[in-house]
Amino acid sequence: MKLDSLHNTEGDGRSPWERGAAYVDGEFCPIEDARISVLDLGVTRGDCTYDVVHVWEGRFFRLDAHLDRFAANLRRLRLDPGVDRSAIESVLHGCVGRAGLRSAYVSMTCTRGRLPRGSRDLRTARNTFYCYAVPFVWIAPxxxxxxxxxxxxxxxxxxxxxxxxxxxxxxxxxxxxxxxxxxxxxxxxxxxxxxxxxxxxxxxxxxxxxxxxxxxxxxxxxxxxxxxxxxxxxxxxxxxxxxxxxxxxxxxxxxxxxxxxxxxxxxxxxxxxxxxxxxxxxxxxxxxxxxxxxxxxxxxxxxxxxxxxxxxx
Ligand SMILES: Cc1ncc(COP(=O)(O)O)c(C=O)c1O
Missing domain, CATH: 3.20.10.10 (D-amino Acid Aminotransferase, subunit A, domain 2)
Incomplete structure (x- = not known):
């Protein structure tokens, strides 16, 4: 076993990436390490939009429709994820690929984010963008x-x-x-x-x-x-x-x-x-x-x- 993968395994010998992968603040990380600030307006006010697409047997289903809806909702809420559509798409592939999931629940979110210290003007907020992929989620098994x-x-x-x-x-x-x-x-x-x-x-x-x-x-x-x-x-x-x-x-x-x-x-x-x-x-x-x-x-x-x-x- 290579040293790299030794470092990346948990007590049960499984890689932490297998539970899912996230992309936050411009970096990929195992899902359990993904964090956003308690001061983010997405957390304090639910000021955000998100979308969820799934992967089934190694294929995204209707990815374009989900990306279209996400883009329309970003515009509607005046949110800017700071990345374009093709970058969002490659982040989604990156999350699923790093987690190695054949069937996955894949989420993309943009929140109002953080205000500069002392400001209450929402127009000054720096919006937060994050994505994650976890094993498929079923409303009913x-x-x-x-x-x-x-x-x-x-x-x-x-x-x-x-x-x-x-x-x-x-x-x-x-x-x-x-x-x-x-x-x-x-x-x-x-x-x-x-x-x-x-x-x-x-x-x-x-x-x-x-x-x-x-x-x-x-x-x-x-x-x-x-x-x-x-x-x-x-x-x-x-x-x-x-x-x-x-x-x-x-x-x-x-x-x-x-x-x-x-x-x-x-x-x-x-x-x-x-x-x-x-x-x-x-x-x-x-x-x-x-x-x-x-x-x-x-x-x-x-x-x-x-x-x-x-x-x-
Ligand atoms: C409130 C609400 N209605 C409907 C749906 C179903 O939408 P979709 O088929 O795009 O997953 C969702 C999906 O999460 C939802 O949150």
Whole structure:
């Protein structure tokens, strides 16, 4: 064994890079060593935007769509990561490559950063940019997705209004969703969705919602992040001949739907088998949901939608 790799191993003989890799302050480091300041406005105010793309079997999925969304949100929040798109792309490859991950959850963030001492003028802040790659994160494990599916709770806590915090800008204003999740835990349920003030279903922590109601797939269009997985699901459903309507989804329709699913980069297309403790359909993952899920994962090998990770070896 080379001296280098001896230095780089932990007590269990594994390299610290295997747990993930980060890029902070212009340098790569093992994920456990990644740090940002307690004075960063991303930490003190949640003033930031981020995006998450995944790597599956050595390929980024829809990397361009994620980079486009990140760029649009940076502009929207007047943030400057100090690096251009191709540099961000190579940092993402660098994180996944250093960690040697074949399947990964890959995040890029830009925060408002640090103010010069004595200044409270946000325009003087030096923005912070960081990325990391860790092993794939699942909202629900794949075994559960195909067997029992997951339960969902409809919270009474309203989603923060879109004219206060725009949900199209991927953000960390999650207190409403986190408190709603604690409410769901009281019913032994792991997924929660929130409604807007008019009672329309919006989204949940980390996912969009679809329901098959009277033969039409409905997914909320406003008050929700336009997820990249949501877009993939809409395209795949339409390609398969299904009708999809992007528009209001009322809670009673979600409760009486024949099939319900959620979509997320952190897990793909996930079957929901109970809403508010009542079974969806037969209480098993729906046939059309499982078909969509299969086609979603098959698309990951298609070079039109995926980019091979540049591993060094
Ligand atoms: C609030 C919210 N809605 C929806 C989604 C799903 O978006 P995507 O499919 O792009 O991962 C996410 C992803 O993290 C999210 O945070």
């Amino acid at each position: 794949p075994e559960q997705q195909t067997t029992t599916g997951v339960g969902m709770w409809i919270s009474d806590i309203p989603r923060i209004p879109p004219d206060s915090v725009d949900p199209l800008v991927k953000n960390y204003h999650w207190l409403d969703m986190d408190m709603a999740l604690f409410g769901a835990y009281e019913h032994d349920v792991g997924l929660v969705v929130l409604r807007d003030r008019a009672g329309g279903v919006t989204e949940g922590p980390g996912f969009n919602v679809f329901a098959l109601v009277d033969g039409v797939w409905r997914t909320p269009a406003s008050g929700t992040l336009h997820g990249i997985t949501r877009r993939s699901a809409i395209d795949l459903l339409r390609e398969g001949g299904a009708r999809v309507e992007e528009g209001p989804l009322a809670a009673p329709d979600l409760r009486r739907a024949d099939e319900v699913l959620v979509t997320s980069t952190a897990g793909g297309v996930i079957p929901v088998t109970a809403v508010d403790a009542s079974p969806v359909g037969a209480g098993r993952p729906g046939e059309r949901t499982l078909d969509l899920r299969d086609r979603y994962w098959a698309r990951h090998a298609d070079p039109a939608y995926s980019t091979p990770v540049q591993y060094d070896d």
